[in-house]
Amino acid sequence: MSVPELSGDRQSVSQVGAPRPVAAALDVVNILIVDDEPKNLTVLETVLTDPRYRLVKGGSAQDALLALLREEFAVLILDVQMPGVTGFELAQMIKERKKTAEIPIIFLTAFYNEDEHVIEGYDNGAVDYLLKPINPSILRSKVSVLVELHLKQRQLESANRALSAEVAERRFIQAQLSELNDTLEQRVAERTEAIMQAERLNRLLMNEVNHRSKNLLSVVLAVAQQTAYSSGPDFVRNFSNRVQALAVNQDLLVENQWRSIGVLELVRGQLAHFGDLVQSRIAVEGPSLQLSPSAAQSIGMAVHELSTNAVKYGALSTDHGAIEITWAADYEKTDQGFHIRWEERGGPEVKAPAHRGFGTTVVTRMIEMGLGGRTTLDYAASGLIWSYVSPLRRVLEEER
Structure with missing residues (x-):
């Protein structure tokens, strides 16, 4: 079932459920959907019916802003093409307000499907940009992920408040003990400092986990969207392979404590499933270089896509083809100091494809956008x- 593109008269803001400032239960969240077509709002309401959600509907940017003043929302779903203030302009207003700046936005549109509009949507703060008619299952899945993140954030805030209250109580007790026994003053001060250091370390750790989780989620969502668009019935297999490639990079980064990955280690990890071919038909050669986490992710995905293409159409689709992978670093050059090359030979005759698929995007535009x-x-x-090729500073881990 897909969300149809419907037309109709504009409708003012309305809500599913009784009005209230915030969701009454911790596990019930508000979702704001904004579209100037009432029929589209009805369809979205049907698609997103869930006991965990309280849906608030708006027919204009003004309705949306009024709702945001009154209530807290986990997700905003905005139509791009609206009279007066567009979805993009509304998103800019929302991001400028501190209270609503962190709310994730999903754009829906039936007309603005060119690349520049998609990029504009992400520039205006969207976490996703979907074209109508959409697949209800995909929309429900994306909303579910964002709702789960919102609930986790609530739990963290509640835990932090409890921790702050506990720390305040301990400080009060320590002050009383200090007044009763001056000889313990130094030990109490040392204990307080230890607690403060633990709190700072905990905040730094949570911020780091939150940052890396959001980055990885963005990559997975982009891979899922593009794979679904280009794979058809092979979606599950292709998407699983690409997520596995990301998992290989993730494992290597965890093993190295998220500091860096050697190029040789990364390439061999992505080609490990080829077994003895890595020594007999796949030559790997280059100096010992340590990649930054972001570079490892982009280059690892590129190696995965190139190896998949080689098995299907290239040098590894025959019994005699071979591949040579080389890399180098020139520390005297500032703009083109890092170079990595994949060269196939001995396979079937190569012809340029009639169209560019997602795999081509991964090995060209995606790595260029991620690393320059x-x-x-x-x-x-x-x-x-x-x-x-790229500047060394964009690829290699800085020495510490």
Whole structure:
């Protein structure tokens, strides 16, 4: 079932459930949906019916702003094309207000489907940009993920308040003990400092986990959306393979305590399922270089996509093809100091594809957008050649 593109008269803000400042129970959240077409609001209400959700509907930007003044929301679902104030302009207003700046926004549109509009949507603070007609299951899944993050944030805030109250109580007791026994004053002060250090460490750790989780979630959502668009019935298999490639990078980063990954270690990790081919038909050579976590993620995904393509269409689709992977670093160059190259030979004759799939996007635009630099994809008849160059500072982990 897909959400149809409907037309109709505009409708003022309305709510599913009795008005109230915030959701009454900890596990019930508010979701704001804004569309100037009442029928579209009705369809979205049907799609998102769930006992955990309290849906608030608005027919204009003004309705949405009034609702945001009164209530707390876990997710905002905005139509882009609205009369007066557009969805993009409304998102900018929401992000400028401190109280609502962190609320995740999903854009829905039936018209603004060009790349520049999609990019504009993300620039205006969206976590997702969906085109109508949408798949209800996908929308429900995305909303569910954002709601779970919102609930986790609530739990963290509640735990922090309890921890703050406990720390305040302990400080009061320590002050009383200090008054009763001056000889314990130094020990009490040392204990208080230890507690404060633990609190700071805990905040730093939670911020780091939150930051890395959001980054990884954004990558997974982008991979899921693009894979679903290009894979058709093979979605589950292709998406699972790409998530597995991300998992390999994640395991390597965890093993290295999120500091860096060696290029050789990363490449061998992504090619581990080829077994002895890595020594016999896949040559890997380059100096010992340590990649930053972001570079490891982008380059690891590129190696995965290139190896998948080689098995399907390239050098590894025959019994005699071979692949050479090399990398280098030139510390005298500032703009093109890092270079990595993938070259195939001995496979079937190569021809440029009729259209660019998601795999091509991963090895070109995605790595360029993530790390800067420049990629080259050469469909030479003798075998595919891919290379990437960039400044060393964008790729290598800085020495500490």
